[in-house]
Amino acid sequence: MTTKILIVDDEAPARRRLLDLLDDCRVDFPLTVVGEAGNGVEALEQITQGDVDIVILDIRMPVMDGIEAAMQIAALPETVKRPKIIFSTAFDAHAVKAFELSAVDYLLKPYRADRLLAALKKAEVLNPSQAKAIAQAAPPARRFLSIHERGKVAFVPLEDVLYLKAEQKYVTVRTAAREYLYEESLTKLEEAFPNIFTRLHRNSLVATKAIAGFERVVETAEDGQDASHWVAVVRGLDERLPVSRRQQHIIRSF
Amino acid sequence: MSINQTNSATRAHDATRHLPNFCNLGVMLQLLLLVSILCLAAGVLRAQTLSDVWPQLLTISIYVQPPLMLSLLASCALRRLFVRMSARAELVLFLVVEALIAWLTFWLIGEYKNVFSGDLSAVAAWQFITLFIFTTACVLIYFNLRARELSPALAEARLQALQSRIRPHFLFNSINAVLSLIRHEPKRAERMLEDMAELFRVLMADNRRLTPLSDEIALCRRYLEIEQIRLGDRLKVEWNLQHQAIDPLVPPLMLQPLIENAVYHGIEPMMSINNEAGVLKIDVSTKGKVLNIILSNPYQIDLAPTHSGGNKMAIKNIRERLQLHFDAEASLNARVIASRYEVEISLPIINEQTV
Numbered sequence: 001m002t003t004k005i006l007i008v009d010d011e012a013p014a015r016r017r018l019l020d021l022l023d024d025c026r027v028d029f030p031l032t033v034v035g036e037a038g039n040g041v042e043a044l045e046q047i048t049q050g051d052v053d054i055v056i057l058d059i060r061m062p063v064m065d066g067i068e069a070a071m072q073i074a075a076l077p078e079t080v081k082r083p084k085i086i087f088s089t090a091f092d093a094h095a096v097k098a099f100e101l102s103a104v105d106y107l108l109k110p111y112r113a114d115r116l117l118a119a120l121k122k123a124e125v126l127n128p129s130q131a132k133a134i135a136q137a138a139p140p141a142r143r144f145l146s147i148h149e150r151g152k153v154a155f156v157p158l159e160d161v162l163y164l165k166a167e168q169k170y171v172t173v174r175t176a177a178r179e180y181l182y183e184e185s186l187t188k189l190e191e192a193f194p195n196i197f198t199r200l201h202r203n204s205l206v207a208t209k210a211i212a213g214f215e216r217v218v219e220t221a222e223d224g225q226d227a228s229h230w231v232a233v234v235r236g237l238d239e240r241l242p243v244s245r246r247q248q249h250i251i252r253s254f
Numbered sequence: 255m256s257i258n259q260t261n262s263a264t265r266a267h268d269a270t271r272h273l274p275n276f277c278n279l280g281v282m283l284q285l286l287l288l289v290s291i292l293c294l295a296a297g298v299l300r301a302q303t304l305s306d307v308w309p310q311l312l313t314i315s316i317y318v319q320p321p322l323m324l325s326l327l328a329s330c331a332l333r334r335l336f337v338r339m340s341a342r343a344e345l346v347l348f349l350v351v352e353a354l355i356a357w358l359t360f361w362l363i364g365e366y367k368n369v370f371s372g373d374l375s376a377v378a379a380w381q382f383i384t385l386f387i388f389t390t391a392c393v394l395i396y397f398n399l400r401a402r403e404l405s406p407a408l409a410e411a412r413l414q415a416l417q418s419r420i421r422p423h424f425l426f427n428s429i430n431a432v433l434s435l436i437r438h439e440p441k442r443a444e445r446m447l448e449d450m451a452e453l454f455r456v457l458m459a460d461n462r463r464l465t466p467l468s469d470e471i472a473l474c475r476r477y478l479e480i481e482q483i484r485l486g487d488r489l490k491v492e493w494n495l496q497h498q499a500i501d502p503l504v505p506p507l508m509l510q511p512l513i514e515n516a517v518y519h520g521i522e523p524m525m526s527i528n529n530e531a532g533v534l535k536i537d538v539s540t541k542g543k544v545l546n547i548i549l550s551n552p553y554q555i556d557l558a559p560t561h562s563g564g565n566k567m568a569i570k571n572i573r574e575r576l577q578l579h580f581d582a583e584a585s586l587n588a589r590v591i592a593s594r595y596e597v598e599i600s601l602p603i604i605n606e607q608t609v
Contacts, residue, residue, distance in 0.1 A: 010522075011427065011431065011484050011485065011486075012486050013430065013431035013434040013435065013483060014427070014430055014431065014434065014484075016434045016438070017430055017431075017433055017434035020434070020437055060423070060522070062522065062524055090422070090423050090426035090427045090430065091423045091425075091426050092423075108426070109426050109429075109430040110426060110429045110430040110433050111433075
């Protein structure tokens with residue numbers, strides 16, 4: 001039984017260095033490198049597809065950084081095999097502090113073969129309390145929503161999201177291309193991304209930069225009385241989102 | 255090593271010991287303002303009533319402004335001579351010149367009594383000259399304090415500046431990249447180490463003297479060579495150098511920290527989904543007697559709290575050094591234009607002959 005390893009780093013020289021050093025470790029620790037990834041999203045794609053035993057995860061990466069990737073790994077559904085994580089960083093005081101607090105092992109660049117071997121031997125799956133401690137000490141730049149559907153996981157970039165709408169147990173996540181169902185409360189999403197979304201209604205949040213404008217809609221009710229309310233026009237979509245009376249102040253500040 | 259250091263320190267143009275550059279527009283403006291304030295104070299003291307302040311101020315100005323202009327002209331004209339002298343000789347010569355100007359003014363006023371409205375008969379020549387020298391001393395003390403405040407020579411400030419210049423992130427990643435090259439491409443590893451050595455030599459040198467722009471650009475190219483190995487296709491650099499034959503003097507490490515910031519904040523976190531390279535642009539141009547440098551990199555608003563402290567620190571550091579060397583004649587501005595972060599530096603063109 002060899003251990004299957006995934007290398008995640010945005011710098012090609014750093015990945016090659018790890019390949020060389022893992023090669024040196026092979027005598028003491030049977031292993032195969034099953035893949036390389038340049039950021040968290042690529043890493044998660046490979047992790048959800050195949051079986052990876054250990055992932056060596058760099059912290060500072062574009063698109064999705066190492067901390068966010070680790071949080072996504074910790075939140076993977078039961079159906080996916082969760083790999084053990086070895087963090088690596090050249091110099092990140094925040095992350096290092098977070099690892100020390102949560103008793104998670106990490107490698108410092110430049111890598112050393114003996115240190116790498118020791119880390120491989122004691123690597124463990126991140127447990128929920130460790131994940132929580134890391135997220136508190138070094139808040140990741142959350143840029144993705146991980147959405148589980150039919151045993152698969154989709155990572156939807158936050159900047160693609162146009163609006164979020166609460167329906168009973170789920171939240172509908174709308175992008176220009178399609179809709180997803182997401183299991184989290186609207187209030188929690190609003191708290192997590194206050195700069196990205198604006199509250200329109202008790203059951204909807206809209207991406208602030210996707211607001212194209214507001215329209216006044218006049219409806220004649222059955223009793224002949226005219227009633228009007230405001231709707232938001234969302235960029236790139238035909239549908240309109242109603243703005244509740246309580247939230248009408250955002251129209252003025254827009 | 256230590257001998258070498260003290261030697262270069264004494265040779266370096268130490269701004270805290272020398273006279274300010276009176277040819278500098280900023281220095282001139284401050285000087286005029288300072289003397290005007292002193293005149294106002296004198297006017298207030300001499301005035302009997304509040305409405306008397308203004309006429310008093312005018313009278314005093316008639317005596318003060320002409321010799322002040324004369325002093326400015328003389329000290330600017332003598333600048334070439336001043337910079338070659340020791341700090342003490344410079345000060346003595348300056349005070350002698352000032353005393354001469356004071357005496358000349360006193361004599362002229364006495365000669366053309368009827369032209370000037372005021373009366374100086376109550377003041378003796380020695381009093382006038384002493385007052386004049388006293389004012390000069392006040393001005394010099396002001397400029398000295400200002401130079402001290404801005405001086406990077408202060409140990410603490412120097413240490414801080416040094417720390418902000420070597421980003422540990424860059425150092426450790428570069429060492430890791432060299433290690434990765436050794437087995438497969440030893441020649442490239444050699445080149446990279448040579449570039450690193452040269453970069454660190456400049457980073458650790460005494461950087462108080464101005465250096466030719468061509469040297470600073472060469473240093474930046476070495477730094478970018480190193481980053482290119484780490485970042486590969488993700489980094490693209492466009493140089494647009496239009497300063498032609500002139501090789502102006504600039505504060506050392508004026509550009510390199512800014513380029514390092516551009517790579518760290520602009521290129522590295524780039525969303526490389528389309529495998530699009532991040533382009534770093536460096537434009538150098540001249541306009542009359544002003545050197546203009548514009549550096550720009552892709553900019554994206556980060557969703558997370560960013561660690562922009564390092565960037566602000568570097569910009570503040572460079573702005574202070576520009577101020578120390580060129581006072582109000584140099585400027586550094588940073589702004590975001592059309593999803594690019596842009597830093598613009600303007601500074602007067604000086605070269606080895608004019609210093």
